[in-house]
Amino acid sequence: MAEDKHDKAHDLAEEALDDMVSGDRKKGEKKLDEARGIDPKAVDELGREVEEDRKSAKKHRDDKQK
Template identity: 55%
Template sequence: MTDKQSKHDKAHDLAEQAVDKAVSGDQDQAKKLAEQAKRMDPSAVEEVSKEIEQERKDAEKHSREG
């Protein structure tokens, strides 16, 4: 794994942690983690955002089917 890839992975993990904190109600920590992830690798934050949107669409589709 290259340094660039590991930095991307770390930023991705931080972005996911930010989402988890936001969901649990810890907005201050969520913001800090998201900002840290953005500084590290903005593309990782965008990637997490797209993953969440896709999961939302999939869940919405399944709820209409079932």
């Protein structure tokens, strides 16, 4: 049951980011708040994943420029 809540919150947080990137910040913030209400740790986890992806992309881009 806890894993289901975690997964649901994580998926909802991903949708929130997609909405924000697409320009619908208000909708994204609403989904993010909902995800935090379900499982704040899942939202934090997604934040870490996004940061890791950002660093990986930057490293890849920097490597290609050498």
